[in-house]
Amino acid sequence: MITKMTVANIHVINQDSAYDFYVNKLGFKVVDDIPMGPDTRWLTVSPPEQPDLQLVLFPVTVSKMFPKEVAESLIELIKKGIFGCGVLTCNDIFATYEELRSKGVVFIKPPTTEFYGTEALFKDDSGNYFSLQAIKNFDNENHI
């Protein structure tokens, strides 16, 4: 019986830049940061309150997994913003939106009321996009 997802991939173009984005801007915690060669490392992070989920900041480099032409195509698609990586939740979407924006995070959709709640969309430093949703404050009357 499957019980949990514990490791998932986010394909990134530059690990140093991804580290800065996910750790210093989003506030994720580093789980592992282990050198695996001159230009690559095993770099995993977790959302601040979800330590049992490791997100692998997986560099798109030429390897068994990514032959050269595949790597080049994948990088192009990432840069174009084709890939959505999932939904991140927060306590208060307006405060989170204001804070991330002040840190230079690029939003492609500001907090917007949808039938399922309030949602914003932002891109990471590579071009992957995420949905940001609030786990409370779905009704305006709950906002400050």
Added chain:
Amino acid sequence: MTSDQYPKVYLYQRIVQAKQFIDHRYAEKIDLDNISDEAHFSKFHFIRLFKSIYGKTPHQYLQFVRIEKARLLLKENDSVSNVCYLVGFDSVSTFSGLFTKMVGKTPSKFISESREKKFQVKENPLSFVPGCYAYMHGWSENSNFEEEKV
């Protein structure tokens, strides 16, 4: 609803600024009265708004940030007393007690576990990488971890 329309955007911006003030100045003697003054709130109103957004009072959040920074410093093998003062505590016993309460282990235990992990990482880095990743990335068969970049 867009960012320009959501309720009381200026309040959010002021509370976020106060939160970021704590994020950056946690090691200093932070007077929460001053923060609420700078945010143009009464102290009571400021604490209420802050807690409604972050689920913690400003003081609780400051303690949380200090302990999180302490975890990072202790991982780098700094001493407990040094870390205590670096993150803004005046008393090692207060720091140790709060650290134990929030992290679930004493600072000394945390240091020894971090050292052990560092040792294991150095001895066998691939033991931390799921085999499929190591194989597909070519790490498991290349001890030099040489890799071609695009």
